[in-house]
Amino acid sequence: MAGQINNVGLIEVPMGITLREIIYEIGGGIKGGRQFKAVQTGGPSGGCLTAKHLDTAIDYDSLVAAGSMMGSGGMVVMDETSCMPAIAKFYLEFTCEESCGKCSPCRIGNKRLCEMLEKITDGRGTMEDLQELRNLAAVIKDTALCGLGQTSPNPVLSTLDNFWDEYVEHVVDKKCRAGVCKKLMRYEIDREKCIGCGKCAKGCPAEAITRTDYTAPGHKLASMVIDSEKCLKCGACIGGCKFGAISVK
Amino acid sequence: MANIKLSEDKIKTVKEIAASFGNRPGEVINVLHQVQGKFGYLPAEIQEVVAHELNIPVSRVYGIVSFYSFFTMEPKGEHPIDVCLGTACYVRGAEKVLDAFKRELNVEVGKCTPDGKFSLNTLRCVGACGLAPVAMIGDKVYGRLTPDMVRDIVAEYK
Amino acid sequence: MINLTIDNKPVQVEEGTTILKAARQAGINIPTLCYFELNGMKFENKPGGCRVCVVEVKGRKNLAPACATDCMEGMEVFTHSARVINARKTVVELILSDHPNDCLQCEKNGDCELQALAKRLGIKEIPFKGAQSTYRKDATLSVERDMDKCVMCRRCETMCNKFQSVGALSGVNRGFQAVVAPAFEQNLGDSSCVNCGQCVQVCPVGALTLVDNIGDVMKAIADPTKKVVVQTAPAVRVALGEEFGMQPGEIVTGKMAAALRRLGFDYVFDTDWSADLTIMEEGTELLGRVKSFLAGDKNVKLPLFTSCCPGWVTFYEKNFPDLLDYPSTAKSPQQMFGAVAKNYFAQKIGVKREDLVVVSIMPCLAKKSECARDEFKVNGDPDVNFSLTTRELAHMIKQCNLDLNDMPEEDFDSPLGQSTGAAVIFGATGGVMEAAVRTAYEIYCGKPLPKIDLEAVRGIYGDSVRTATVDFNGLAVKVAICYGLSNARKLMEEVRNGNPNGYHFIEVMACPGGCIGGAGQPYHHGHSDIIQKRMEATYREDAGKPIRKSHENPDIIAIYKEYYGEPCGHLSHEQLHTHYFDKSDKIEATK
Numbered sequence: 001m002a003g004q005i006n007n008v009g010l011i012e013v014p015m016g017i018t019l020r021e022i023i024y025e026i027g028g029g030i031k032g033g034r035q036f037k038a039v040q041t042g043g044p045s046g047g048c049l050t051a052k053h054l055d056t057a058i059d060y061d062s063l064v065a066a067g068s069m070m071g072s073g074g075m076v077v078m079d080e081t082s083c084m085p086a087i088a089k090f091y092l093e094f095t096c097e098e099s100c101g102k103c104s105p106c107r108i109g110n111k112r113l114c115e116m117l118e119k120i121t122d123g124r125g126t127m128e129d130l131q132e133l134r135n136l137a138a139v140i141k142d143t144a145l146c147g148l149g150q151t152s153p154n155p156v157l158s159t160l161d162n163f164w165d166e167y168v169e170h171v172v173d174k175k176c177r178a179g180v181c182k183k184l185m186r187y188e189i190d191r192e193k194c195i196g197c198g199k200c201a202k203g204c205p206a207e208a209i210t211r212t213d214y215t216a217p218g219h220k221l222a223s224m225v226i227d228s229e230k231c232l233k234c235g236a237c238i239g240g241c242k243f244g245a246i247s248v249k
Numbered sequence: 250m251a252n253i254k255l256s257e258d259k260i261k262t263v264k265e266i267a268a269s270f271g272n273r274p275g276e277v278i279n280v281l282h283q284v285q286g287k288f289g290y291l292p293a294e295i296q297e298v299v300a301h302e303l304n305i306p307v308s309r310v311y312g313i314v315s316f317y318s319f320f321t322m323e324p325k326g327e328h329p330i331d332v333c334l335g336t337a338c339y340v341r342g343a344e345k346v347l348d349a350f351k352r353e354l355n356v357e358v359g360k361c362t363p364d365g366k367f368s369l370n371t372l373r374c375v376g377a378c379g380l381a382p383v384a385m386i387g388d389k390v391y392g393r394l395t396p397d398m399v400r401d402i403v404a405e406y407k
Numbered sequence: 408m409i410n411l412t413i414d415n416k417p418v419q420v421e422e423g424t425t426i427l428k429a430a431r432q433a434g435i436n437i438p439t440l441c442y443f444e445l446n447g448m449k450f451e452n453k454p455g456g457c458r459v460c461v462v463e464v465k466g467r468k469n470l471a472p473a474c475a476t477d478c479m480e481g482m483e484v485f486t487h488s489a490r491v492i493n494a495r496k497t498v499v500e501l502i503l504s505d506h507p508n509d510c511l512q513c514e515k516n517g518d519c520e521l522q523a524l525a526k527r528l529g530i531k532e533i534p535f536k537g538a539q540s541t542y543r544k545d546a547t548l549s550v551e552r553d554m555d556k557c558v559m560c561r562r563c564e565t566m567c568n569k570f571q572s573v574g575a576l577s578g579v580n581r582g583f584q585a586v587v588a589p590a591f592e593q594n595l596g597d598s599s600c601v602n603c604g605q606c607v608q609v610c611p612v613g614a615l616t617l618v619d620n621i622g623d624v625m626k627a628i629a630d631p632t633k634k635v636v637v638q639t640a641p642a643v644r645v646a647l648g649e650e651f652g653m654q655p656g657e658i659v660t661g662k663m664a665a666a667l668r669r670l671g672f673d674y675v676f677d678t679d680w681s682a683d684l685t686i687m688e689e690g691t692e693l694l695g696r697v698k699s700f701l702a703g704d705k706n707v708k709l710p711l712f713t714s715c716c717p718g719w720v721t722f723y724e725k726n727f728p729d730l731l732d733y734p735s736t737a738k739s740p741q742q743m744f745g746a747v748a749k750n751y752f753a754q755k756i757g758v759k760r761e762d763l764v765v766v767s768i769m770p771c772l773a774k775k776s777e778c779a780r781d782e783f784k785v786n787g788d789p790d791v792n793f794s795l796t797t798r799e800l801a802h803m804i805k806q807c808n809l810d811l812n813d814m815p816e817e818d819f820d821s822p823l824g825q826s827t828g829a830a831v832i833f834g835a836t837g838g839v840m841e842a843a844v845r846t847a848y849e850i851y852c853g854k855p856l857p858k859i860d861l862e863a864v865r866g867i868y869g870d871s872v873r874t875a876t877v878d879f880n881g882l883a884v885k886v887a888i889c890y891g892l893s894n895a896r897k898l899m900e901e902v903r904n905g906n907p908n909g910y911h912f913i914e915v916m917a918c919p920g921g922c923i924g925g926a927g928q929p930y931h932h933g934h935s936d937i938i939q940k941r942m943e944a945t946y947r948e949d950a951g952k953p954i955r956k957s958h959e960n961p962d963i964i965a966i967y968k969e970y971y972g973e974p975c976g977h978l979s980h981e982q983l984h985t986h987y988f989d990k991s992d993k994i995e996a997t998k
Contacts, residue, residue, distance in 0.1 A: 003336075105501065
């Protein structure tokens with residue numbers, strides 16, 4: 001058991017125990033009192049289950065019925081700070097690395113899945129991409145030579161099934177609710193709160209922060225501004241601002 | 250075809266390892282494992298000698314070396330750094346830790362610093378998910394890492 | 408027997424039959440891409456990698472690759488359900504998404520199996536956009552590699568390793584970067600490659616192609632200061648017609664000579680003529696070695712190996728440097744022709760050798776490399792300037808607005824044009840052996856050969872190595888022939904181990920079925936029956952020749968009388984014989 005959970009480590013449980021019991025009783029609930037979002041079971045070839053599956057009894061068949069699998073027995077718990085399309089992409093990157101290259105659906109198909117997910121998490125995706133993603137994932141499962149390719153699309157299919165809204169948000173609203181997809185983020189300085197100390201500009205590795213002409217009432221120095229073209233979204237500025245003037249949108 | 254030049258000792262070492270496996274073509278992976286264990290990496294000349302000793306085409310040896318991520322043709326640094334990018338580490342911010350190592354050492358993944366001290370690589374799970382995110386330097390495991398810890402850790406080896 | 412249904416049609420097959428073969432038996436042609444077979448010639452590439460041949464099997468969770476799934480009793484197979492068609496199209500779209508798709512400029516345009524597949528499946532667009540794998544381009548004198556086009560069918564790798572045991576190519580890297588390449592992705596020319604070109608013959612796409620020399624030849628023809636001579640190999644005349652829609656096995660010797668004349672060659676000669684010359688030299692060499700052996704010479708090198716096939720020559724230079732004294736020193740017919748043309752013929756017509764351009768039309772890619780070897784040059788001027796393949800000749804004829812079908816029957820020019828049936832059969836496996844026996848027997852025994860056809864060494868199917876014992880007046884001459892360098896390797900190793908079978912003479916051809924299955928021939932796409940038909944035509948042409956023994960060729964008799972004196976004499980040693988080089992890998996220990 002790993003991930004955003006209070007108690008991590010190796011546990012032994014009887015078949016038939018529910019996910020809720022494992023996560024909230026043995027695992028001690030989600031870290032920092034945040035909201036449970038998903039649990040990934042079965043390793044990279046498994047699937048992501050959601051809150052509606054929390055009362056699923058854990059055994060081979062019911063996990064498969066829910067769209068995941070027992071697999072390695074591993075469980076990674078995710079909270080609201082995890083972005084599901086980004087998680088799917090993460091797993092596909094793993095599959096692409098592990099693909100031996102022998103059969104075309106796995107060699108090229110997983111690469112294409114990964115690229116489509118990148119397009120989506122970069123905010124360039126379309127609703128057609130979501131349809132194509134589903135078809136391609138299904139064909140790879142159906143045609144790949146070995147177990148790797150036959151299961152590698154599972155994280156895509158299960159997140160599409162269980163977190164459809166989140167994909168649509170990325171594609172239509174160009175938003176990542178978890179704040180993970182850097183390309184969809186905007187760092188902004190509230191010019192009223194900024195005292196113009198310039199600490200953020202000094203710490204910015206991209207030299208994306210400059211001084212404006214505007215001095216907010218009650219402050220001596222002009223406020224700072226972030227050039228979003230140059231901004232790497234590294235977050236260095238936020239950590240350094242004592243005045244809470246920088247936010248992510 | 251090639252004219253391979255290699256030091257006498259190295260040829261002798263490869264020959265001994267190949268002989269210990271009976272020079273059987275089927276043992277090529279085991280032979281490569283041991284040879285890499287001795288030299289740290291598998292440059293082209295060494296692969297030629299392995300092929301010669303096992304009486305198989307060098308293209309096949311290279312096929313194996315280039316296929317398995319364990320085998321490398323790049324020399325490793327004195328202190329090889331491996332950052333875990335397994336799922337548990339990933340959801341706990343392993344990518345930011347990796348970025349910090351890249352910045353601190355000014356080196357890309359898979360490469361070695363010009364002074365040969367550090368090489369940076371990634372791997373998928375070292376079996377220490379409870380300590381996520383994790384990195385290894387040599388055989389030492391560093392757990393619960395945050396990007397700001399990286400500078401001090403690297404300094405231990407400088 | 409196993410009973411199953413394919414697309415609701417009952418089929419009965421033998422146990423161990425794949426769905427693909429069962430379907431073909433039932434008249435259902437499931438498309439394939441990576442699968443490749445030379446039926447009956449012991450070559451099969453079945454990696455199950457492309458997934459184009461997937462079919463639905465009732466009760467099975469995922470789709471099954473027809474090429475790699477055996478039929479089972481009661482199986483219900485569907486080869487064109489909506490699920491299958493969608494999957495098959497998607498797979499081909501994926502393959503196309505990692506392919507340059509520059510079909511109009513591709514060497515394989517019109518001959519490409521991926522192109523044909525895309526057309527057959529009605530692919531209209533490629534929905535997947537993304538990175539394409541790219542690799543460094545590379546070429547030898549014979550083979551060009553553009554691995555951007557590789558579809559990872561691995562036919563070339565199987566051909567290079569299993570059929571030829573050359574081991575130049577291997578699958579390297581993994582995942583999206585996986586490709587077939589020489590070790591360290593070095594130049595193919597620096598590898599163990601022998602330029603046999605069979606990788607090109609089996610490549611379904613334009614990843615492996617020939618080095619095109621049409622431009623060089625056109626330029627020479629257009630140059631008024633040059634006299635251009637052309638020679639055509641035996642195997643070309645039984646295959647060239649295929650490029651013009653004729654049936655495999657149609658003999659186009661006369662039409663080809665007419666076309667060559669219309670292309671602008673000044674003299675249209677025949678490699679068959681120099682094949683007869685080769686038999687005189689090689690046959691004499693064989694008899695010389697056998698006689699020395701019988702006289703008690705312990706150092707004589709037997710068996711004698713043929714040396715007509717340049718892929719084979721390079722193979723033993725790279726792999727058997729300790730046996731370089733065994734092959735015949737007689738040059739190949741291509742190079743003998745070049746030597747005669749540049750020495751004897753140039754002088755005869757009063758042209759400086761540099762102003763005589765010798766072009767050869769060969770079924771072969773290795774010939775392009777052979778004619779560039781330094782030992783076949785005089786002061787940098789090669790005996791054979793350019794070697795074109797059968798495919799290039801067909802291309803050239805089409806470029807010049809000609810159609811082979813419309814050509815009249817014409818003869819070759821004299822004096823390097825007349826040949827015998829013995830020369831014709833050089834094109835098929837076992838042919839050089841048979842031709843040599845016809846002549847060596849009569850010279851040694853001083854009487855006519857009782858049976859001219861040496862059936863035991865004929866044929867493209869059956870045993871990998873064929874042997875025969877011919878009674879030379881009480882001397883049992885043991886001969887062996889094979890095609891495919893992996894078979895040759897076994898014979899070489901036998902010789903290395905003391906020649907336990909006591910062979911006197913061994914013929915080796917690198918390509919399937921000999922030159923008729925050469926890499927420069929029209930693409931057979933795995934149909935071994937095409938090679939069979941070319942072979943049948945070869946023996947038909949032989950049987951129809953008025954003279955069928957090299958030593959009876961009047962032009963050959965004449966040139967010995969007029970120029971060379973005698974076979975293996977001083978002048979022929981100088982011009983018609985060669986020597987071999989150790990080209991093996993060397994590992995040098997340094998301090």
